[in-house]
Structures are given as structure tokens and as C-alpha cells.
Amino acid sequence: MMTGSKINNKRNDENSYRLIIFSLIILHVIFLYIAGYFEIGLISDDYLNFISAESSSLYDKFHSSIPYYSNYHFRPLWFLSIDFSIYINGLLQLSKGNFILFRIENLIYFYTFGLLAAYLLKNFTGNNFLSIILFLACIIYPCNLNSICWTAGRVDLLCGIFILSSLIFCFRYFRSGSFTSLVISSVFMLLALCTKETSVIIPFVTFLIFFISYGKAAFGKIKYLLLSEFILLLIYCVFKIFYIGNSPSDILTIYGAPGLFNRAGVILRAIVSLTVPYDYLSLQYSISSLDITFFIYILVLIITGAAIFILLKREYKLKYLSLVFIVFLFTVFPNLIAGYFRPQLILIPFVLTVLTLFIVLSKAGLFKLPLKIFPVILIAFWTFLSFNLIKDWNFAYRESLKGIEELCNAKIDFSSSQKTYVIGLPSRYRQSSMLDYASGPFNYWCRDGFKIENEIKDIIHTGALDENSLNSKIKVNILNRNEFDISVTGKTQYLLKLDSPESKFRDNETEIFFSEFNSFGKPTKAKIKFFTDDNEIFIFSNGKITKAGI
Known part of the structure; x- marks a missing residue:
């Protein structure tokens, strides 16, 4: 009692x-x-x-x-x-x-x-x-x-x-x-x-x-x-x-x-x-x-x-x-x-x-007391890293808005039957995600909210581990109307294909080969081939979107 x-x-x-x-x-x-x-x-x-x-x-x-x-x-x-x-x-x-x-x-x-x-x-x-x-x-x-x-x-x-x-x-x-x-x-x-x-x-x-x-x-x-x-x-x-x-x-x-x-x-x-x-x-x-x-x-x-x-x-x-x-x-x-x-x-x-x-x-x-000390030290580290992580997400969001603004201002012809592809939109900044599945942010900001009016295919993205590398220039070598060599120039910049961890990718519309991997195993160069002429291709490089073509 x-x-x-x-x-x-x-x-x-x-x-x-x-x-x-x-x-x-x-x-x-x-x-x-x-x-x-x-x-x-x-x-x-x-x-x-x-x-x-x-x-x-x-x-x-x-x-x-x-x-x-x-x-x-x-x-x-x-x-x-x-x-x-x-x-x-x-x-x-x-x-x-x-x-x-x-x-x-x-x-x-x-x-x-x-x-x-x-x-x-x-x-x-x-x-x-x-x-x-x-x-x-x-x-x-x-x-x-x-x-x-x-x-x-x-x-x-x-x-x-x-x-x-x-x-x-x-x-x-x-x-x-x-x-x-x-x-x-x-x-x-x-x-x-x-x-x-x-x-x-x-x-x-x-x-x-x-x-x-x-x-x-x-x-x-x-x-x-x-x-x-x-x-x-x-x-x-x-x-x-x-x-x-x-x-x-x-x-x-x-x-x-x-x-x-x-x-x-x-x-x-x-x-x-x-x-x-x-x-x-x-x-x-x-x-x-x-x-x-x-x-x-x-x-x-x-x-x-x-x-x-x-x-x-x-x-x-x-x-x-x-x-x-x-x-x-x-x-x-x-x-x-x-x-x-x-x-x-x-x-x-x-x-x-x-x-x-x-x-x-x-x-x-x-x-007991000795074992209580270690979680406190770990939490101190986590606090420091958490602060930086949130700042990373904040930075990623602000940079995403710049990319969306470029998409809105790009002269994309949606009146034709051509498919629209974008190469090089930033997708990852450290742990933070950015501009994946571009049709979503494009239609929200550039059209009428949460519905799809126009489709954009973001075929290859970039990622980076530091701010300066994120929107660095992408070198583009146009081999012919439907074939491109691209490579990144940022110190920690890399290329990626969403939902495809392999170095090769192929579907009914495109074929991609990644090469020249950096020190942490990510590709810095890729060859892209489109199987039809019925497409309009844009490159996001150095923070700007330009139309690709001969």
C-alpha cells in the first residue's frame, strides 16, 4: 500500500x-x-x-x-x-x-x-x-x-x-x-x-x-x-x-x-x-x-x-x-x-x-550513469546533423522553385503530338529530393493546380553533394537528332535515372548507357538514344533550360 x-x-x-x-x-x-x-x-x-x-x-x-x-x-x-x-x-x-x-x-x-x-x-x-x-x-x-x-x-x-x-x-x-x-x-x-x-x-x-x-x-x-x-x-x-x-x-x-x-x-x-x-x-x-x-x-x-x-x-x-x-x-x-x-x-x-x-x-x-552518457553524446551529434539536414531540404526546395520557373518559361509546344523530354533536372541534393516526376510540379505551378494537363518526361536527372555542383553545367554532344552524349562538370555532381539503378536502361522510347563513374560510384557520363523523331528535347544546365537539337 x-x-x-x-x-x-x-x-x-x-x-x-x-x-x-x-x-x-x-x-x-x-x-x-x-x-x-x-x-x-x-x-x-x-x-x-x-x-x-x-x-x-x-x-x-x-x-x-x-x-x-x-x-x-x-x-x-x-x-x-x-x-x-x-x-x-x-x-x-x-x-x-x-x-x-x-x-x-x-x-x-x-x-x-x-x-x-x-x-x-x-x-x-x-x-x-x-x-x-x-x-x-x-x-x-x-x-x-x-x-x-x-x-x-x-x-x-x-x-x-x-x-x-x-x-x-x-x-x-x-x-x-x-x-x-x-x-x-x-x-x-x-x-x-x-x-x-x-x-x-x-x-x-x-x-x-x-x-x-x-x-x-x-x-x-x-x-x-x-x-x-x-x-x-x-x-x-x-x-x-x-x-x-x-x-x-x-x-x-x-x-x-x-x-x-x-x-x-x-x-x-x-x-x-x-x-x-x-x-x-x-x-x-x-x-x-x-x-x-x-x-x-x-x-x-x-x-x-x-x-x-x-x-x-x-x-x-x-x-x-x-x-x-x-x-x-x-x-x-x-x-x-x-x-x-x-x-x-x-x-x-x-x-x-x-x-x-x-x-x-x-x-x-x-x-546506469556511464551508459547514459553515450546517448547524450550521440544526440548532440544528431542535433548538429539534423540542423544541417533541414537546411539542405530548405535549399533543395528553393532550388527546385528555380527549376520550375525555368520550366514554366520554356517554350514548350504542347499543341503538337510530340513528346516532351527534359534532361538534367536536379533530383537529389544529399538526402533531399528535388524535381522528380516533372509533370507534377510543372502542372501545379505552370497550369491549374493538382491535375495533369500537360506531360513532361524527365528522362535523366542530376544530383550533387555540394551547393556549387548542383546546377553546374552539363556538357552536351549532339551526335544526331536523336542521339546525345552528356556529361556533368560539378565536383560532386552525378547522373541518375529514377527507379533504375542499373548502368543500362531501355524501353520502347529510349535507350541509356551510363559510364565514367566517380569516386562514390555514380555515373558522370551517359549516352541517350531516342527511337523516334516525334519528340522535343530540353536540357537543364547551369540553372537554365534550353532546347536541344541540330
């Missing part, structure tokens, strides 16, 4: 906990404001996603028949959330260039996701300090911030909210055996399945987290909930394969190269994204240029990992570390199936993996 003083102490601890969380949110908003977060607008495929949402009916959304979007992605709730955002934006009568609503929405989802993760960890461990550290890690880890800077990242935020909510009600079911909690947990899983494919991990992650926390006894208490989740998962798979018509063999090959070697590469990239908050090209460039900040970070990371390993080994709890890794593998399992991974996808795996690790450390009683 708790005495009055103990009750007061507990109440004071709870009030202090809430005050700290609230203060962190306020400080984080100020941090984002100073970094320029609220000035970022729509970028990359944001435009096309909004157009897809506006161009599709409720029936289309729930049948994966959405214009300009892959039918392999079943994400009706995400598209409905976009429709709602556009509707509210219209009610507020915000100007065409005012995207503040979308920034605020993503931020609300982001904090909700972080708070749910902190609340879930607090339920499992009863440790306020660990809960606060998890919340802070969630909102400050640089790769996680991609989900708020890039409006399309909302899909991960919504899916993550539903996954964590399902786990929270599973915990309540575990404690009380309440049928209501079982139903609510299952409903949240259903909502997650209607948001993003990542949610297929829920039954597996649920079992592992409860097994790590409570051992085999947990299975007896949540077996009916797990059964309901696996039934939902089975129905989902049957729905995708037989109703929507997604072929399992196509799912394995459509987004990534087949084979075990590629799948191993997916796991490696996911591990890098989990631990090192750099995009893969910047990572390689930091190593080759001997970036001192990068190497200090790696040293702190290694010391932290070694300390956790040694302490768990000393307490004979090393097996739990392998279980944490298995949780991580399950969180990236959908990407393992799809065959690709990038830093922008790490949000859900990061939070679930760190949450599980903190449960293990709390269970082993190892989170």
Missing part, C-alpha cells in the same frame, strides 16, 4: 516527466523554425501524390487503381489524409505557394508518433528517463526528419502511429485480458494495413517485444490477439494477390534486382541508416575526404556499441541483443521483399529497434 508521501512523489515525477516532454517539443519547434523547416514546400513526387489523391475516387483508393501511382501499393488511408489536407487548405484559402498547413500536419503526426513510442516504452519499463531519451532520439535523429521535410513521409508517420497504437492496446490486453483492448489493437492493425505495407510486421514484432519483456509466459496471455493479427494478415495477403491482382513474383522484382546479394545489400543499407545518419553517397564522400566530424561520430558509436555488448555479456544477457537484431530484421522485412532501402525509410525500424534495445537494457538493469 502506497503512503501519502509516495503518492505525492509519484505525482511529482509524473508532472516533471510531462513538463520535460512538453519543453522538448517547444524547443524542437524553435529548432525547426531557426533551421528553416516551415519554409519548405512540396518537393519531388509530393506534387504527383497530391494529384493522384485528387484524381482518384474512394473506390479507386481502396482498389489500388490510383492514377500516376503503383497498384502494388495499397495505401487508401494515406491518400484520404492527403485529400483532407487539400480540403482544409482550400477552406483556409492559402496562396498557391503557402505550404505551412502541410508542414504543421506532418509535425503533429511526428510528435504523436514520438509520444506514443515514449508512452509504450514507459509502460514496459516504468522508466521515465528511458522514455524521454527515446522520444528525444525519435525527434532528433536526422534520417527521421526526412519524414516531416518530405510531405510524402506522412505515410510512414501515419503507419507508425497505427503500429504503436496497436502495440499499446496489446499491452493493455496483456495486463487486463480485456476483449475491448483486443478489438481496438486489431482495428489499429487494420488501419495500419490500409496505410502502408510496412504494417505486415505487426504480429511478428508484437510477439518478439512481449517475449523479450516477459518471456514465454507472454504468449499465453496474448495468443488470441496474435491469432487475430495473423488472420488479418492472411486476409490482407489474399486481398492483395487475388482481388487487387499483385503477383508475388512481381513484388520480389519490380523495385529491386532479384537475388540474395541484393537482399544482403538491403540489410546492410538498413543497418547503416539505423546507426549512421548520412545518405549513402555522403557517407562514402565523408570517408574518402577524411571528414573529422564523421570519424568522431563513428568512434562514439563504436564505443557505445562495445559498452552495451560488454555489459550484456557480463550479465549473461547477450542473447537479448540477438533478439533486438531479429526485431530490426522484421522491421525491414517489407523492404527486404521489395529489394530496396534508403535513409528516408528508417523511421519505423529505428524507433521499434531502439525501443526494444531500451527494454533489454532496462530488464538487465544496465542503464
Whole structure:
């Protein structure tokens, strides 16, 4: 029985906990404001996603028949959330260039996701300090911030909210055996399945987290909930394969190269994204240029990992570390199936993996003062890198607007039957996306909002790791009317073909060969061949668009 003083102490601890969380949110908003977060607008495929949402009916959304979007992605709730955002934006009568609503929405989802993760960890461990550290890690880890800077990242935020909510009600079911909690947990899983494919991990992650926390006894208490989740998962798979018509063999090959070697590469990239908050090209460039900040970070990371390993080994709890890794593998399992991974996808795996690790450390009683120092040092590094990341997205957006203005001013003849191609639009600035799928931003800014009136094919893009290289000159050698040699001139500038990691590409309209790769493995030269004369080709070089031709 708790005495009055103990009750007061507990109440004071709870009030202090809430005050700290609230203060962190306020400080984080100020941090984002100073970094320029609220000035970022729509970028990359944001435009096309909004157009897809506006161009599709409720029936289309729930049948994966959405214009300009892959039918392999079943994400009706995400598209409905976009429709709602556009509707509210219209009610507020915000100007065409005012995207503040979308920034605020993503931020609300982001904090909700972080708070749910902190609340879930607090339920499992009863440790306020660990809960606060998890919340802070969630909102400050640089790769996680991609989900708020890039409006399309909302899909991960919504899916993550539903996954964590399902786990929270599973915990309540575990404690009380309440049928209501079982139903609510299952409903949240259903909502997650209607948001993003990542949610297929829920039954597996649920079992592992409860097994790590409570051992085999947990299975007896949540077996009916797990059964309901696996039934939902089975129905989902049957729905995708037989109703929507997604072929399992196509799912394995459509987004990534087949084979075990590629799948191993997916796991490696996911591990890098989990631990090192750099995009893969910047990572390689930091190593080759001997970036001192990068190497200090790696040293702190290694010391932290070694300390956790040694302490768990000393307490004979090393097996739990392998279980944490298995949780991580399950969180990236959908990407393992799809065959690709990038830093922008790490949000859900990061939070679930760190949450599980903190449960293990709390269970082993190892989170003492020496081990508390390392997360604080890592978070200090993340804060510095996060500030620069947001500035990168801000810069990428501003440069994108310049490219869109050039597109609007280009004398493109849409009255003829010719197809319009653009070569050299900037697509990547470090982790930031820019002008992908040019029809989207072109029609939004140069035509009438979120609908496609004219189509532009951005066949080859550029990317760069520094500002000066981003819009550097592209050398063009016209071999004949339909054949070009192009090469970049910027120090860290490179060429890329969206959705095609190979050095060769061919379809019914074009053929592309990439060559002369730079120090971090990206092509700097390409030969492009068009198979018909029925085209109009424009080159984006040195910040300007010019028509190509003899």
C-alpha cells in the first residue's frame, strides 16, 4: 500500500516527466523554425501524390487503381489524409505557394508518433528517463526528419502511429485480458494495413517485444490477439494477390534486382541508416575526404556499441541483443521483399529497434550513469546533423522553385503530338529530393493546380553533394537528332535515372548507357538514344533550360 508521501512523489515525477516532454517539443519547434523547416514546400513526387489523391475516387483508393501511382501499393488511408489536407487548405484559402498547413500536419503526426513510442516504452519499463531519451532520439535523429521535410513521409508517420497504437492496446490486453483492448489493437492493425505495407510486421514484432519483456509466459496471455493479427494478415495477403491482382513474383522484382546479394545489400543499407545518419553517397564522400566530424561520430558509436555488448555479456544477457537484431530484421522485412532501402525509410525500424534495445537494457538493469552518457553524446551529434539536414531540404526546395520557373518559361509546344523530354533536372541534393516526376510540379505551378494537363518526361536527372555542383553545367554532344552524349562538370555532381539503378536502361522510347563513374560510384557520363523523331528535347544546365537539337 502506497503512503501519502509516495503518492505525492509519484505525482511529482509524473508532472516533471510531462513538463520535460512538453519543453522538448517547444524547443524542437524553435529548432525547426531557426533551421528553416516551415519554409519548405512540396518537393519531388509530393506534387504527383497530391494529384493522384485528387484524381482518384474512394473506390479507386481502396482498389489500388490510383492514377500516376503503383497498384502494388495499397495505401487508401494515406491518400484520404492527403485529400483532407487539400480540403482544409482550400477552406483556409492559402496562396498557391503557402505550404505551412502541410508542414504543421506532418509535425503533429511526428510528435504523436514520438509520444506514443515514449508512452509504450514507459509502460514496459516504468522508466521515465528511458522514455524521454527515446522520444528525444525519435525527434532528433536526422534520417527521421526526412519524414516531416518530405510531405510524402506522412505515410510512414501515419503507419507508425497505427503500429504503436496497436502495440499499446496489446499491452493493455496483456495486463487486463480485456476483449475491448483486443478489438481496438486489431482495428489499429487494420488501419495500419490500409496505410502502408510496412504494417505486415505487426504480429511478428508484437510477439518478439512481449517475449523479450516477459518471456514465454507472454504468449499465453496474448495468443488470441496474435491469432487475430495473423488472420488479418492472411486476409490482407489474399486481398492483395487475388482481388487487387499483385503477383508475388512481381513484388520480389519490380523495385529491386532479384537475388540474395541484393537482399544482403538491403540489410546492410538498413543497418547503416539505423546507426549512421548520412545518405549513402555522403557517407562514402565523408570517408574518402577524411571528414573529422564523421570519424568522431563513428568512434562514439563504436564505443557505445562495445559498452552495451560488454555489459550484456557480463550479465549473461547477450542473447537479448540477438533478439533486438531479429526485431530490426522484421522491421525491414517489407523492404527486404521489395529489394530496396534508403535513409528516408528508417523511421519505423529505428524507433521499434531502439525501443526494444531500451527494454533489454532496462530488464538487465544496465542503464546506469556511464551508459547514459553515450546517448547524450550521440544526440548532440544528431542535433548538429539534423540542423544541417533541414537546411539542405530548405535549399533543395528553393532550388527546385528555380527549376520550375525555368520550366514554366520554356517554350514548350504542347499543341503538337510530340513528346516532351527534359534532361538534367536536379533530383537529389544529399538526402533531399528535388524535381522528380516533372509533370507534377510543372502542372501545379505552370497550369491549374493538382491535375495533369500537360506531360513532361524527365528522362535523366542530376544530383550533387555540394551547393556549387548542383546546377553546374552539363556538357552536351549532339551526335544526331536523336542521339546525345552528356556529361556533368560539378565536383560532386552525378547522373541518375529514377527507379533504375542499373548502368543500362531501355524501353520502347529510349535507350541509356551510363559510364565514367566517380569516386562514390555514380555515373558522370551517359549516352541517350531516342527511337523516334516525334519528340522535343530540353536540357537543364547551369540553372537554365534550353532546347536541344541540330
